Amino acid sequence: MNQYSRNCLLVLLSVALLLCLSCASPPPAGNVVDDLDRTINIDEIPQRIISLAPSNTEILFALGLGDRVVGVTEYCNFPEAAIAKPKVGGFSTVDIEKVVSLEPDLVLATQIHSKTAIPALEKLGITVLALAPGSLDEVINDISLVGKITGQDKQASQLVNSLRTRIEAIASRTQNLAPGQRPRVLYLTWHDPLITAGTETLVDDIINKAGGQNIAYDISGHKAIALEAIIHRDPQVIIASIGMGTGEDLPWQYVKNEPRLKNTEALLNDRVYKIDGDLAHRAGPRIVDALEQMAQFIHPELFEEIN
Amino acid sequence: MALELLRDTAIPKTAAVYPLQWRSRVYAIAGLALLLGVVVVVTLAIGSTHIPLATLGNILLAKLPFTGVESTWASSMETIIFDIRLPRLLLAGLVGASLAVAGATYQGLFRNPLADPYLIGVAQGAALGAVTGFLLPVSWQAASIPLLAFAGALLAVAVVYSIARVGKTLPMTTLILAGVALGAFLAAITSYLMIASGDKLHGIISWLLGTFSLTSWWQVTMVIPYISLGIVVIWLHARPLNVMQLDEEQAQQLGINVERVKLILLGAATLITAAAVCFCGIIGFVGIIIPHAVRLIWGPDHRFLLPLSTLAGASFLILADTVARTMLAPTEIPVGVITAFLGAPFFLYLLRQKKRAIF
Numbered sequence: 001m002n003q004y005s006r007n008c009l010l011v012l013l014s015v016a017l018l019l020c021l022s023c024a025s026p027p028p029a030g031n032v033v034d035d036l037d038r039t040i041n042i043d044e045i046p047q048r049i050i051s052l053a054p055s056n057t058e059i060l061f062a063l064g065l066g067d068r069v070v071g072v073t074e075y076c077n078f079p080e081a082a083i084a085k086p087k088v089g090g091f092s093t094v095d096i097e098k099v100v101s102l103e104p105d106l107v108l109a110t111q112i113h114s115k116t117a118i119p120a121l122e123k124l125g126i127t128v129l130a131l132a133p134g135s136l137d138e139v140i141n142d143i144s145l146v147g148k149i150t151g152q153d154k155q156a157s158q159l160v161n162s163l164r165t166r167i168e169a170i171a172s173r174t175q176n177l178a179p180g181q182r183p184r185v186l187y188l189t190w191h192d193p194l195i196t197a198g199t200e201t202l203v204d205d206i207i208n209k210a211g212g213q214n215i216a217y218d219i220s221g222h223k224a225i226a227l228e229a230i231i232h233r234d235p236q237v238i239i240a241s242i243g244m245g246t247g248e249d250l251p252w253q254y255v256k257n258e259p260r261l262k263n264t265e266a267l268l269n270d271r272v273y274k275i276d277g278d279l280a281h282r283a284g285p286r287i288v289d290a291l292e293q294m295a296q297f298i299h300p301e302l303f304e305e306i307n
Numbered sequence: 308m309a310l311e312l313l314r315d316t317a318i319p320k321t322a323a324v325y326p327l328q329w330r331s332r333v334y335a336i337a338g339l340a341l342l343l344g345v346v347v348v349v350t351l352a353i354g355s356t357h358i359p360l361a362t363l364g365n366i367l368l369a370k371l372p373f374t375g376v377e378s379t380w381a382s383s384m385e386t387i388i389f390d391i392r393l394p395r396l397l398l399a400g401l402v403g404a405s406l407a408v409a410g411a412t413y414q415g416l417f418r419n420p421l422a423d424p425y426l427i428g429v430a431q432g433a434a435l436g437a438v439t440g441f442l443l444p445v446s447w448q449a450a451s452i453p454l455l456a457f458a459g460a461l462l463a464v465a466v467v468y469s470i471a472r473v474g475k476t477l478p479m480t481t482l483i484l485a486g487v488a489l490g491a492f493l494a495a496i497t498s499y500l501m502i503a504s505g506d507k508l509h510g511i512i513s514w515l516l517g518t519f520s521l522t523s524w525w526q527v528t529m530v531i532p533y534i535s536l537g538i539v540v541i542w543l544h545a546r547p548l549n550v551m552q553l554d555e556e557q558a559q560q561l562g563i564n565v566e567r568v569k570l571i572l573l574g575a576a577t578l579i580t581a582a583a584v585c586f587c588g589i590i591g592f593v594g595i596i597i598p599h600a601v602r603l604i605w606g607p608d609h610r611f612l613l614p615l616s617t618l619a620g621a622s623f624l625i626l627a628d629t630v631a632r633t634m635l636a637p638t639e640i641p642v643g644v645i646t647a648f649l650g651a652p653f654f655l656y657l658l659r660q661k662k663r664a665i666f
Contacts, residue, residue, distance in 0.1 A: 193513050193520050193639070219638050224513075227521065228387045229637030232356040260390045260523070263382060 029149040035132040035142065036114055042127070045151040046106035050088060050099055052117065056108035056131060057082050058284030059143055062159055063152045071102045078278065078286070096120050108146070133283045135205040136167060136291070143285065159285060166288050167209065170295045173302050174211030183298055185212035186235035186266070189222060189277070191254035196225045202287060203280055210295040211302070212237060231264065237298055238266040241277040249274055273297040332611040335604075339618035346622045347400070350629040351392050355636035358384055395522040398530070398586065399628040399642075400621035403593055405534045405579035407620025410594030411601075411612055412541050412576040415548045416569060417479050424580040424594035427486030427573075431493035432463025433584045437514055438500045441507050452514075453529070453585040460581035463493060468573070477569050517590035517643030519628050530582045537579035538617060544572055545609040552607070592646040593620055596654050603657050623649075 029042040050071035051057040057076040060069050066081050071088040086102065089095045094117040099107065104126060109118055111132035121128050129149070133139040140160050147156020174182075185207050189195040197203035198219030207214045215233040216225055240252035252274040261267055275297075279290040296303045352363045362380055366388055369378060409424035417426070425431075436459020440452035467489050471482040501511055513520075547568045551558045559565045584590070597620045598612065605611055624642070627649055631642040 190510065192510055193518060195509070216637070223638040224520065226355045226632055226637050226639050228391045229355045231383050231387055231391070234383065260386055263386065 026151050026153060028151075032129070032145065032149055034129045034145075035138070036111060036118075036130040038130065040127060040129055042106075042149045044105070046104075046127070046149065048102065048104045048106075049150070050102060050104040050107045051076065052088070052094055052107060052109045052113055053091070053131075054078070054278070055282040055284040056110070056146075058282060058286060059131075059146050060108070060150075062285045063143070063147055063150065063155045065150055065152060068150070070104060071099060092116065096124070099126070100124060106149070131283065133202070134200055135202065136209065136287065139202070139283050139285075139287055140164065142283070163285060163288050167291060170211075170291060170303065171209045174209065174295070174299065177211050179213065182211055182213045183236040184215050184233060184265075185237045185239065185298060186215050186230060186233075187280075188238065188240045188251045188255060189281075191240075191251040193224045194227060194230070195222060197222055202283060206280070206287070206291045206294055207298070209291060210298045212294075212298040227260065231260065234264050236265045236269070236271060238264075238272045239294060239297055240272065240274050241280055242274045243276050243278060271297075328606075332605055332608075332615075336611065336614050336618065339615060339622070343400070343618050343622045343625075346625050347396055350396055350625055351388060353629050353633055354387070354392055355633060356384075356387055358388070363388065390523065394524045394527045395519050395628065396625050397527050398522045399519055399624045401527070401530055401534050402583040402587055402590065403597075403620040403622070403624025403627075404617040405538065405583040405620075406590065406594040406624070407597035407601075407616040408538055408541055408613055409576040409580045409583075411598035411609070411616045412548070412572050413594075414598055415552065415609060416572055416576075417483065418552060419483075420599065421595070423591075424576065424583075425490075425589070425591070427467050427482060427577075428463035428490040428493065429460045429577055429580045430584065430589045431490040431497065433457070433460040433581060434515060434589060435459050435463075435493045435497045435500075437585075437588070438497050438504070438511055441511050441514075442500060442504055453526070456585035457581050460584065461577065463489060464573075464577045464581075476566055477573075479569075513641055514588040516641035517584075517588040517646075518631075518639070518641045519587050520632075520639050522586070526586045530586065533582035534579050537575040537582070540575040541572060541579075542613050542617075544568060545613050548572065548609040548613075588641075588643070590624070590643045590646055592643075592650040593624055596650040597623060600654060600657055603660075 026045075028044050031039055031041050033039050047068055048070045049060060049065060049068050051060055051069060052073060054073065054076045057069065057072045058078055060066070061079050061082060066079075069082070069085055072082050072085045074087050074090050076082045076085070086098070088098045088102070092112050094113065096117065099117075099121065107121055107126055107128045109121075109128050109130045111130060113128075114130065118128050118130060129146075131142045131146075133142050140163055143163070144156050144160055147153050147159075187197045187203050187207065189197060196216045196219065198214070198216040198221055200220050201222060204214050204216075215230070215235050216223075219225060238255050240249070240255055242249040242252055252272065255261060255267075255272050266272055275290060275293055279286050279293070292303070352358055352360050362384065366380060366385060370389075406424055410422070413422040413424060413426055414420060416422075433456040436455035436457070437452050439459070440455040443451060464486075467482065467486045468477070470485040470489070471477060473481070501508060504511060547558075547563045550561055550563050551565065551568065553561070555565050580594075598616050601612055601615045601619055605615055624646070627645040628642045630649070631640045631645045634640060634645075
């Protein structure tokens with residue numbers, strides 16, 4: 001072929017090659033807004049990521065980013081691979097030096113760190129993104145967000161779709177229930193003092209989607225509830241969270257043994273259940289497991305076939 | 308004539324007025340006892356669940372034999388009144404009474420208006436015991452926390468006593484200093500344990516702020532022996548306590564066995580304080596403010612100060628606990644927060660009204 005045609009071919013091939021290369025890795029996300037309304041600029045795909053909360057760790061591993069995780073907290077116990085990662089602190093106690101020494105491109109924090117670790121890390125020039133979802137939809141949005149900024153859009157949309165399908169499978173059967181068909185549910189996080197999950201918590205969202213009504217409807221957040229209020233509101237289902245710290249199943253045992261509760265409908269019909277606190281309180285992909293379990297507790301007649 | 312002049316000036320005015328003052332104070336005791344009764348009945352009706360007074364009256368009457376009142380109410384109301392509110396009120400009353408009396412005793416013993424029941428390490432010892440209980444393997448926790456708190460309180464004071472004792476005497480300033488020092492040390496250990504406790508922190512903090520939220524009858528029956536014994540012993544020593552307001556030497560010369568009285572009163576006051584805090588945590592403010600308020604109104608004579616403080620302390624804490632459980636119903640606030648909030652302004656008000664020496 002003559003020189004002109006050869007040059008055209010070379011140019012075309014180079015352009016095609018360049019196009020292919022840029023398709024292989026998605027562009028960095030640019031400006032994103034996190035759950036604390038902070039605007040963060042992501043100008044390159046993060047390769048070294050530190051998580052400051054067990055929920056964030058679970059999200060990262062679920063998106064296939066386990067290799068990029070270089071630091072987790074002492075409480076990050078799922079999946080197994082997370083336990084071997086270097087530790088940067090507890091829940092609200094973050095070792096800033098350790099974080100800096102691990103040279104992260106991105107730190108995933110929560111609202112707990114908003115006044116402490118986040119400003120300290122920002123001053124040191126580290127990119128911090130805070131995730132603080134208050135409902136199942138917000139958890140899913142956060143998963144998409146993390147997928148977008150880490151270049152794992154495909155994995156994120158696969159995970160999000162499967163989670164949405166599972167949520168829809170439950171919500172579709174419960175959203176048309178009349179108030180009279182929704183059992184009164186008490187969720188007990190701890191027994192001494194009696195702590196429940198009120199409105200604006202993930203657990204409250206789960207109870208509603210699972211077809212129940214939370215008896216702590218006039219408490220917001222995780223707060224104490226009076227024993228006499230529980231007796232007066234007569235829950236039909238009591239779900240106690242277990243495995244909190246080394247508390248084993250103390251809240252569940254308390255409910256079964258407290259003589260003043262024995263005349264509530266839940267105790268009379270033996271509808272007291274336990275759920276792993278790691279599932280129900282972590283704003284990660286396993287929150288949908290908690291939804292499925294609680295749906296079975298609250299409406300066993302509707303959800304028998306879920307494993 | 309000189310004799311008459313002497314007689315007119317020598318016999319102090321108070322001698323003539325004293326029978327009247329005595330009588331008014333006895334009436335005050337009766338009045339406060341009545342107030343306590345009213346407070347108990349009224350606060351039984353108040354709570355996060357609305358129970359009309361008429362229904363409450365019927366429920367109470369139904370408990371008495373031969374009244375033949377038919378039950379028209381849900382059994383849950385009976386559970387609420389007799390198994391939740393009543394033991395809670397009684398415990399609050401007992402704790403308030405003991406803290407107030409212990410505070411008055413410490414103020415009298417140390418002759419110091421800033422003394423409170425936690426002065427020589429009772430609170431810090433109890434806190435350390437309780438936090439240790441929280442951190443034990445879980446199956447032991449339910450009964451162990453009050454027990455360890457009680458033991459911790461008594462041990463702390465025993466240590467302080469043995470540090471401060473000189474031969475057979477007990478110098479009070481040394482006692483305070485030793486108590487403050489040991490208290491600081493115990494508080495440091497407690498703080499460290501709290502940080503190491505991780506997610507048990509919420510329960511520990513609730514206990515430390517003082518709460519009656521899960522009171523049941525067995526707690527009431529457990530504390531009654533210690534508290535009633537201690538309070539009676541203290542009441543019986545009202546006269547010696549009066550005399551001890553003078554210098555210790557003078558009191559000794561007036562026939563009081565000062566060292567023995569100190570020991571007995573310290574022991575009794577510590578016992579009732581330890582029993583008071585071991586179930587419900589460290590409730591502050593009651594032990595220092597109630598005796599002062601009573602002194603401002605009815606004077607420092609311990610024969611009246613002690614019973615009046617007992618009754619006033621009981622009513623005060625019952626009312627504070629009622630506020631704590633209804634203010635943000637159905638959620639509850641630790642009662643120690645309320646006592647501080649209520650106590651300080653009330654005391655300032657009293658100070659302005661009386662405008663005379665506190666002590």
